[in-house]
Structures are given as structure tokens and as C-alpha cells.
Amino acid sequence: HVKEMQALKEHLGKHQLKLTRQRELILNAFLRQEHITAEAMYHQLAKADPHLGLATIYRTLNLFCDAGLAQARHFGSQTKYDNVSHKGHHDHLICTGCEKIVEFENEEIERLQEEVATRNGFTIKTHRLELYGLCSRCRH
Amino acid sequence: HVKEMQALKEHLGKHQLKLTRQRELILNAFLRQEHITAEAMYHQLAKADPHLGLATIYRTLNLFCDAGLAQARHFGSQTKYDNVSHKGHHDHLICTGCEKIVEFENEEIERLQEEVATRNGFTIKTHRLELYGLCSRCRH
DNA sequence: TATTATTTTGAGATAGCTTATCAATTTCAA
DNA sequence: TTGAAATTGATAAGCTATCTCAAAATAATA
Numbered sequence: 001h002v003k004e005m006q007a008l009k010e011h012l013g014k015h016q017l018k019l020t021r022q023r024e025l026i027l028n029a030f031l032r033q034e035h036i037t038a039e040a041m042y043h044q045l046a047k048a049d050p051h052l053g054l055a056t057i058y059r060t061l062n063l064f065c066d067a068g069l070a071q072a073r074h075f076g077s078q079t080k081y082d083n084v085s086h087k088g089h090h091d092h093l094i095c096t097g098c099e100k101i102v103e104f105e106n107e108e109i110e111r112l113q114e115e116v117a118t119r120n121g122f123t124i125k126t127h128r129l130e131l132y133g134l135c136s137r138c139r140h
Numbered sequence: 141h142v143k144e145m146q147a148l149k150e151h152l153g154k155h156q157l158k159l160t161r162q163r164e165l166i167l168n169a170f171l172r173q174e175h176i177t178a179e180a181m182y183h184q185l186a187k188a189d190p191h192l193g194l195a196t197i198y199r200t201l202n203l204f205c206d207a208g209l210a211q212a213r214h215f216g217s218q219t220k221y222d223n224v225s226h227k228g229h230h231d232h233l234i235c236t237g238c239e240k241i242v243e244f245e246n247e248e249i250e251r252l253q254e255e256v257a258t259r260n261g262f263t264i265k266t267h268r269l270e271l272y273g274l275c276s277r278c279r280h
Numbered sequence: 281t282a283t284t285a286t287t288t289t290g291a292g293a294t295a296g297c298t299t300a301t302c303a304a305t306t307t308c309a310a
Numbered sequence: 311t312t313g314a315a316a317t318t319g320a321t322a323a324g325c326t327a328t329c330t331c332a333a334a335a336t337a338a339t340a
Binding site: 016017018020022023051052053054055056059077 | 317319
């Protein structure tokens with residue numbers, strides 16, 4: 001997690017922001033997850049620091065997004081923050097039965113997306129691809 | 141819009157629901173749009189019927205989703221209802237500069253999605269693919 | 281057409297998630 | 311060490327969407 005801390009410090013430095021105890025704590029917890037909601041992290045960190053506020057969690061996770069360490073995804077009414085620091089971009093297979101989320105990447109799809117964008121005069125910055133369905137267990 | 145009204149009536153009949161003045165009004169307005177939020181439709185219809193309630197708009201748009209005439213998409217914190225009655229499934233190119241939305245479809249991408257799902261034991265029901273970037277005008 | 285059971289509506293209350301406010305605290309450069 | 315600037319925590323506020331329920335509308339039946 002040294003690399004991510006470096007990346008965070010670099011972002012903080014560039015924007016006149018400060019490194020706080022809370023930001024360190026939240027970063028360490030965040031890097032142990034694949035996806036997490038602010039609310040879930042709030043409960044998870046309540047043991048480590050009972051006074052840590054929910055607003056701080058939200059602020060910090062949004063900060064991580066700005067710093068390129070996290071990416072926010074809206075699933076229904078909830079926002080999940082994905083850890084994208086240690087791996088490349090990926091998309092999601094989501095089971096509507098048990099809510100399981102499987103990550104995948106497919107270069108061919110990415111390439112075709114670029115093609116579509118170019119054809120329409122767009123320059124893609126990001127994208128989201130989510131496939132909803134039933135996993136093998138929930139189908140039965 | 142006769143076909144869509146037929147489809148709606150069929151759905152209503154199957155579920156012991158009733159055809160109301162409001163449902164007709166909202167359907168006609170909806171079919172004139174590509175994408176719209178409940179809030180936007182609320183304001184748009186305020187002239188035609190100042191007493192039409194926001195809750196009714198939401199209820200009716202969700203009804204259209206059940207009937208297969210509409211599809212809800214979450215863009216950030218907002219939900220947009222797409223008119224999918226007269227055309228097949230489509231995905232979106234979204235300009236983060238001017239908020240313009242371009243629809244597209246690409247069978248090759250759809251096919252690759254199926255392939256990914258099968259490989260992971262999933263059966264896809266729906267999906268969403270959104271490409272975010274800048275359109276040609278906003279890039280300058 | 282009149283009756284009546286059932287569904288729908290409108291208005292506001294409520295719920296769930298996220299951001300804004302602001303005094304007190306913490307950080308960090310000088 | 312000092313002090314300007316940023317951050318925090320607690321809670322209020324905002325926003326979108328749904329729920330509640332009495333009154334109204336619909337549609338099946340007589």
C-alpha cells in the first residue's frame with residue numbers, strides 16, 4: 001500500500017490538501033476492499049475510531065476518486081467505491097439474485113467501444129459496462 | 141402511438157389495472173421523448189394538467205417499465221426513463237461537456253458480452269453500457 | 281343506466297443517500 | 311513554536327423516490 005499512499009500524497013501536494021490521520025485510516029481500510037459503500041466503511045471503521053464521521057468517509061472516498069485511486073459506481077440507489085489503484089479498468093457482472101459482483105475485462109469490447117466513439121466524433125474518458133443477470137447458483 | 145397504447149392496454153388487462161386519463165396523458169408525452177426524468181415530465185405536463193402529481197408520474201413511468209415500454213437508467217443521482225418501445229436495445233455515448241446523449245447499438249459488443257457471461261456462468265437479463273467523454277464540439 | 285367493488289390519484293409525509301454548514305481541531309510551512 | 315489554512319465531526323439540509331390514505335375515478339355487473 002506504499003504506492004497508493006504515494007499517489008495520495010502527490011495528489012494532496014498538488015492541491016494544497018493535508019494528510020490527516022483519518023485519511024490514512026480510510027485509505028488503509030479502502031485498499032483492503034474491492035467494492036465498498038460509504039455506509040459499510042463507516043460501520044467497519046467504527047471499531048477503529050468510534051468518532052469518525054460519516055461525512056468524512058464520503059469526503060475522503062470522493063477525494064480518492066479525484067486522486068484516481070477509487071471510482072464511484074451507482075448501483076441502484078447506492079454508490080459503491082471501487083478500488084482501481086492496483087489493477088486496470090474492469091467491468092462488472094452483477095447477479096440480481098444474490099447481488100454477487102464478478103469483475104472482468106475484455107480488450108475486444110474496449111476496442112469496439114473506441115471504434116463506436118470515434119465513429120461518432122467522441123473522445124472517451126471513461127465508461128461503465130454492467131451486465132445484469134443470474135449467476136449459476138441463483139438460476140436454480 | 142397506437143401500438144404502444146395497445147401494449148399498455150394489454151399489460152393493464154393482464155394485471156387488473158385500469159386505464160386512466162393520467163396514464164394516457166403521460167404515455168403520449170413520454171412517447172415524444174427519447175429520455176426524460178420524472179421531474180422534467182412533471183414540469184412539462186404542468187401546463188396540460190396543473191394537478192397532476194409527481195408521485196403519479198413516478199408510478200406511471202415505473203408502470204411503463206413493467207409493461208416493457210420504458211427502461212430506467214441511473215445517470216449519477218438521477219433516473220432517466222428511456223423510450224424503448226419503438227426501437228431495440230441501445231447503449232449510450234454521453235458528452236460530459238454538454239450532456240448530449242447519443243444512442244448506438246453494436247451487435248459485436250453484445251455478442252462478446254454474452255460470451256463473457258457464459259464463461260462466468262451467468263445468464264444475462266439486461267445490461268448497460270455508457271461511454272463518457274467529449275463530443276467533437278466540446279473538445280475544442 | 282345505476283350500482284358497487286376495486287384501483288388510482290393527489291398532496292404531503294416519509295425514507296434513504298449524499299452534501300452543506302460551521303465551530304472546534306488539526307496540519308504544516310515559516 | 312506560531313499562525314494561516316485545511317479538516318473534522320455532528321447535525322442540518324437537500325434531493326430523489328416511495329409510501330400513506332382519504333377522495334375520486336374506473337370498469338364490471340345488475
